Amino acid sequence: MFWIPIDRSRDIPLIRQVYEQIRTKILRGELQAGERLPSTRELASDLQVSRNVILEAYEQLHAEGFIEGRQGAGTYVAEGAYLEDLNCDSLSFFEDMNTENDRDNIISFRSGIPALDLFPRKIWGKLSQQVCIETPHSIFGYDHPEGRLELRQILSRYLLRTRGVRCHPNQLVITSGATQALSLIARLLLSQGDQVVMEDPVTHEIQSIFSSPGAELCPVPVDEHGMKTDLIPQDIKPKFMFVTPSHQFPLGGTLPIQRRIQLIHFARKADCYIVEDDYDSEFRYQGAPISSLQGLDPDRVIYIGTFSKILSPALRLGYLVLPPSLTERCRHLKWFTDLHTPSLEQLTLARFIQEGHLERHISKMKKVYRRRRETLINALDTYFENKVTVSGDSTGLHLIAEFEDIVFTDQVLDKLLDYRVRVYSVELHANRKGAHQNKIILGYGNLAEEEITEGIRRIKAALDNDIKKARRQMC
Amino acid sequence: MFWIPIDRSRDIPLIRQVYEQIRTKILRGELQAGERLPSTRELASDLQVSRNVILEAYEQLHAEGFIEGRQGAGTYVAEGAYLEDLNCDSLSFFEDMNTENDRDNIISFRSGIPALDLFPRKIWGKLSQQVCIETPHSIFGYDHPEGRLELRQILSRYLLRTRGVRCHPNQLVITSGATQALSLIARLLLSQGDQVVMEDPVTHEIQSIFSSPGAELCPVPVDEHGMKTDLIPQDIKPKFMFVTPSHQFPLGGTLPIQRRIQLIHFARKADCYIVEDDYDSEFRYQGAPISSLQGLDPDRVIYIGTFSKILSPALRLGYLVLPPSLTERCRHLKWFTDLHTPSLEQLTLARFIQEGHLERHISKMKKVYRRRRETLINALDTYFENKVTVSGDSTGLHLIAEFEDIVFTDQVLDKLLDYRVRVYSVELHANRKGAHQNKIILGYGNLAEEEITEGIRRIKAALDNDIKKARRQMC
Numbered sequence: 015m016f017w018i019p020i021d022r023s024r025d026i027p028l029i030r031q032v033y034e035q036i037r038t039k040i041l042r043g044e045l046q047a048g049e050r051l052p053s054t055r056e057l058a059s060d061l062q063v064s065r066n067v068i069l070e071a072y073e074q075l076h077a078e079g080f081i082e083g084r085q086g087a088g089t090y091v092a093e094g095a096y097l098e099d100l101n102c103d104s105l106s107f108f109e110d111m112n113t114e115n116d117r118d119n120i121i122s123f124r125s126g127i128p129a130l131d132l133f134p135r136k137i138w139g140k141l142s143q144q145v146c147i148e149t150p151h152s153i154f155g156y157d158h159p160e161g162r163l164e165l166r167q168i169l170s171r172y173l174l175r176t177r178g179v180r181c182h183p184n185q186l187v188i189t190s191g192a193t194q195a196l197s198l199i200a201r202l203l204l205s206q207g208d209q210v211v212m213e214d215p216v217t218h219e220i221q222s223i224f225s226s227p228g229a230e231l232c233p234v235p236v237d238e239h240g241m242k243t244d245l246i247p248q249d250i251k252p253k254f255m256f257v258t259p260s261h262q263f264p265l266g267g268t269l270p271i272q273r274r275i276q277l278i279h280f281a282r283k284a285d286c287y288i289v290e291d292d293y294d295s296e297f298r299y300q301g302a303p304i305s306s307l308q309g310l311d312p313d314r315v316i317y318i319g320t321f322s323k324i325l326s327p328a329l330r331l332g333y334l335v336l337p338p339s340l341t342e343r344c345r346h347l348k349w350f351t352d353l354h355t356p357s358l359e360q361l362t363l364a365r366f367i368q369e370g371h372l373e374r375h376i377s378k379m380k381k382v383y384r385r386r387r388e389t390l391i392n393a394l395d396t397y398f399e400n401k402v403t404v405s406g407d408s409t410g411l412h413l414i415a416e417f418e419d420i421v422f423t424d425q426v427l428d429k430l431l432d433y434r435v436r437v438y439s440v441e442l443h444a445n446r447k448g449a450h451q452n453k454i455i456l457g458y459g460n461l462a463e464e465e466i467t468e469g470i471r472r473i474k475a476a477l478d479n480d481i482k483k484a485r486r487q488m489c
Numbered sequence: 490m491f492w493i494p495i496d497r498s499r500d501i502p503l504i505r506q507v508y509e510q511i512r513t514k515i516l517r518g519e520l521q522a523g524e525r526l527p528s529t530r531e532l533a534s535d536l537q538v539s540r541n542v543i544l545e546a547y548e549q550l551h552a553e554g555f556i557e558g559r560q561g562a563g564t565y566v567a568e569g570a571y572l573e574d575l576n577c578d579s580l581s582f583f584e585d586m587n588t589e590n591d592r593d594n595i596i597s598f599r600s601g602i603p604a605l606d607l608f609p610r611k612i613w614g615k616l617s618q619q620v621c622i623e624t625p626h627s628i629f630g631y632d633h634p635e636g637r638l639e640l641r642q643i644l645s646r647y648l649l650r651t652r653g654v655r656c657h658p659n660q661l662v663i664t665s666g667a668t669q670a671l672s673l674i675a676r677l678l679l680s681q682g683d684q685v686v687m688e689d690p691v692t693h694e695i696q697s698i699f700s701s702p703g704a705e706l707c708p709v710p711v712d713e714h715g716m717k718t719d720l721i722p723q724d725i726k727p728k729f730m731f732v733t734p735s736h737q738f739p740l741g742g743t744l745p746i747q748r749r750i751q752l753i754h755f756a757r758k759a760d761c762y763i764v765e766d767d768y769d770s771e772f773r774y775q776g777a778p779i780s781s782l783q784g785l786d787p788d789r790v791i792y793i794g795t796f797s798k799i800l801s802p803a804l805r806l807g808y809l810v811l812p813p814s815l816t817e818r819c820r821h822l823k824w825f826t827d828l829h830t831p832s833l834e835q836l837t838l839a840r841f842i843q844e845g846h847l848e849r850h851i852s853k854m855k856k857v858y859r860r861r862r863e864t865l866i867n868a869l870d871t872y873f874e875n876k877v878t879v880s881g882d883s884t885g886l887h888l889i890a891e892f893e894d895i896v897f898t899d900q901v902l903d904k905l906l907d908y909r910v911r912v913y914s915v916e917l918h919a920n921r922k923g924a925h926q927n928k929i930i931l932g933y934g935n936l937a938e939e940e941i942t943e944g945i946r947r948i949k950a951a952l953d954n955d956i957k958k959a960r961r962q963m964c
Contacts (some may be wrong), residue, residue: 016848017651019780044649050845056852062776130626139621142833146614151605154801155935174519176492190665194827223825301537305494326629328832350698351826352669357803358617359831370525373491377531460630 016052020061028063032071040080040091047093051081121469122436125264125412125457126293126323129382133326137371138362145361157357159349160341161188161333165364169333172367177292178309179317181335187344188355192293192320192332196223198347199289199316202340203253204229211255213241215443215450217263220256220291229253233445236262238405240269243276254287254316255280259307260295264443264455266406266414268304278311287337288315294323294410296376299384301408313337321363323411323459324376331355331363383411389463390456393470411459414440421451426481433476435469491527495536503538507546515555515566522568526556596944597911600739600887600932601768601798604857608801612846613837620836632832634823635816636663636808640839644808647842652767653784654792656810662819663830667768667795667807671698673822674764674791677815678728679704686730688716690918690925692738695731695766704728708920711737713880715744718751729762729791730755734782735770739915739930741881741889743779753786762812763790769798769885771851774859776883788812796838798886798934799851806830806838858886864938865931868945886934889915896926901956908951910944 018035020028039045051057054072058065072089075081083089160166166183173179189195204210206228212221214233225231232250235242240262246255255277259269269277281288290307298304308317317335325331336344348354366372387407394402394415407413420426422439430437438457440450458466493510495503514520526532529547533540547564550556558564635641641658648654664670679685681703687696689708700706707725710717715737721730730752734744744752756763765782773779783792792810800806811819823829841847862882869877869890882888895901897914905912913932915925933941 017653019653039650044646127630130629133626133629135622139618142621143614143618146617147610151608154605154608154803155602156802171519175514178492178494190827190831193825197826219825226825327631327828328629330827330829330831350668350694350701351672352665352805353802354805356665356805356831356834359834 016057016060018061020063028067029070029074032057032061032063032067033074036071036075037080040075045091047091049091051089051091053089120431120434120436121461121465121472123412123454123456123458123461123469124436124438125455125459126327127457127460128323128326128411129379129460130326132379132382134371134375138325138366141362141365141369142358145358145365149358149361153357153361157354159345159354160184160186161355162357162360162364165360165367168364168367172372173306173317173319173335176373177295177319178305179335180309180312181317182338185336185338185341187334187336187341187348188360189332189334189348190352190355191322191327191330192291192318193219193223194330194351195318195320195332195334196220196291198334198344198351199254199318200224200227200229202344202347203287209250209252211246211250211252212445213257213262214445215264215440216256216258216445218443221445224256231445235446235449236265236267238265238267240265240267240273241277243273243280246277246280251284252286254289256289256291257307258291258293260292260304261409262406263291263293264406264412264414264440265450265453266408266410266412268301268408269307274307274310277307278314281311281314289318290315291318293318293320296324297380297383297411298409299380299387299407308335313339316340324372324379329359329363331359383459386458386461386463386466387413389466390458390470393467397470397474412455412457414453415456416453418452420477420481422454423451429480430473430476432480433472435472435476437473491532491535493536495538503542504545504549507532507536507538507542508549511546511550512555515550520566522566524566526564526566528564595906595909595911596936596940596947598887598929598931598933598936598944599911599913600930600934601802602932602935603798603801603886604854604935605801607854607857609846609850613800613841616837616840616844617833620833620840624833624836628832628836632829634820634829635659635661636830637832637835637839640835640842643839643842647847648781648792648794648810651848652770652794653780654810655784655787656792657813660811660813660816662809662811662816662823663835664807664809664823665827665830666797666802666805667766667793668694668698669805669826670793670795670807670809671695671766673809673819673826674729674793675699675702675704677819677822678762684725684727686721686725686727687920688732688737689920690739690915691731691733691920693918696920699731706920710921710924711740711742713740713742715740715742715748716752718748718755721752721755726759727761729764731764731766732782733766733768735767735779736884737881738766738768739881739887739889739918740925740928741883741885741887743776743883744782749782749785752782753789756786756789764793765790766793768793768795771799772855772858772886773884774855774862774882783810788814791815799847799854804834804838806834858934861933861936861938861941862888864941865933865945868942872945872949887930887932889928890931891928893927895952895956897929898926904955905948905951907955908947910947910951912948 018032020031054065054068058068079092081089082092163183165188166186169186170181170183189198200223204224204227208229209232210224210229211232211234213236215236221231232247232252234245240259241257259274261268277288288307292306306317308315320332321329334344391404394404401418403416405414427437427439437454440453440455441447444450493507495506529540529543533543554567556564557567638658640663641661644661645656645658664673675698679699679702683704684707685699685704686707686709688711690711696706707722707727709720715734716732734749736743752763763782767781781792783790795807796804809819866879869879876893878891880889902914912929915928915930916922919925
């Protein structure tokens, strides 16, 4: 609806009010050249004035050159009638809003980004349209906070088959990505002064989410096999223990069964939950698939999954598998947070899984990522020989490179940027600082093989030409 | 990926491990009749075992009748091999999961539901697909918490043109519906012991959202023109005042300019914000369009909009217009809540508005709702004559019916359900109970004209046959 205020109590004629306001809108650029104005009949009805008022106002605007158009062919805003700048640049659709990486030709080894150019656009686009056209009317209304039953049923079977996760569809809550799942858990379980056991290092954003309700984080060191469970302090009573057992973030270890059992024993003794974040275990390159921790004790483990790494983070689709005792409270909280996750996207995903596209996509992507991983390991080997140790590379979309003699300070990371390569330090995610200064996280999911090799070449060049030289000069 | 755990340390042959586990999955129904198994080559690669292991395991399963299939044509789970019940009924796609209303043929006058059968499926579906196929790769990655710039730019111009909302695109944060906007405001502004001025009555869920951080609600009575601003207690220092000035929920009044100015004066004096929830003002049937409160004082008013009523609640698309001083903190909070709202849906909506579909849809729906509203008013008049007073009907998707001599207790509402008609009492949303017992909210957005008339007939029948009779017997 085209809207302008009409004030009958003022002694300005209605024609003048309509004329003046449309004129101002055009001058200010609120109505832009080429934009179609409503018909005189429509506008008269919208503003509840006689059609003559609009006809005369339009005539005036036409006479002064603000609008143009012929009888029956519509009325349009004329060119060149725009005066003031509203600081609101128009932007054409899909004008490529590339990130700074593309603009500056920076190669970024940011972790956790899947290959964005290989998103299954055609199938997803087709299924989106089909769902939108074929779904029953009722789907367009308000829905339940836990998400569509169709998706939860398909997901519960998928999780059992591929991850050994044991749950009834009623234990699932579909969330807007894993971040919302983490945020719901924090609000569900944590209050001021509560304790949370966490891996150290661990994604720094997760530390923020859990500490925001005022909880105390109890960091437990991580080695190449994940959390060192024998170092969990025995005197604490945490609300839960947060772990990434399939592929520790960032260090990349896979938690062995002995430590898993230790974790569960501790949780039973302390009567607390375990939160298992299973963010990229679908891509496993070495050894047999690893079962979820959830399957070992479904009443005590809260499992978090996401489609951000296996499909796209832009979808914002994730889920929680909860012990039955927590589901009702979690649904309630989800309802007061955002009611529910968008219904059409849930149904599109359900069809995508149901028709076998998800498993085919994962299988295809695993091959792509396996090649990228090999390229990365080879490049590190070629440029650094035995000066760099690779770890955490059995699974997922990133690995850890440990350098013999480099401390990745902010200055070093900045210097790398001068060489148009961006890497992320492990130290950023460390709770207790100092133990991981010579390690960087190299995400390879969204980099072509040539980019990977070129990126490592740039790191080598930066280190040789500038960073080591600077250090030598300082000595 | 098809997943079964393989344990090389056990002295059970690998063939037996594979065979046993597939057999169990079939017995339990985790693999269902007709489901295709991976090829022997795929499964061997997935499980990191020799292909012979899989060939022999499959042969065994085939011999026992669990699976079937011919060389080169794929291997499938056979019929009738399912034993235990997993309490996980399979559900065919789009099997109509109708609500109890449809099942029991109940006519529900629930408010706030648009006409679900008139959602523009074809256009939305087509645009969804186009966006998915044409958008640049980068859109499939992580995005900014405030939402897509394309949408925010289009929205800021749309809001200025149609609602007199004055904002730069940077002041907009796209949210997952208005509920998330409300929840973000609560977390942004409220702590234990803070005060919030609210209309009384007001949506009971909003009361829960604002009181959950421990804030104290200060109810101000509402009459047929909205909040009685002269009754705002002068001695309080609220964090904000929550109002629905375009169409008060539930009572339906439109706040006159004098009260709007009083509200702003109070906010300036108390140095607090005003939160304007503009949930359905697009559908205005009487009088000239009403400007937003935000346009009068953009630095003090937080404006909440939603596409739930003008398009569909299932999309979960809404937005916040914030004073510049709050935008950064709100983006931060949105990031830690769910990162951002799904990108493809945002772009679909941007195109939908850009191409003029939104305004055409609103204009079309306004005609539909206008007819439904008239049908409802006529039916009330026909069945109740002067025993019912209608109010709050100038705008939106519901109106208020005040009955001369009925108190809508839970028993009365239950009795109406026996007559297969559901209505909602105003009293449910009242903070101070007792003032609105004879009023019900009649939402008409999602009811066909025949359903509206039939629904009112059922109310009449219930009241005449049962409710009044029961009351007479009690006297």
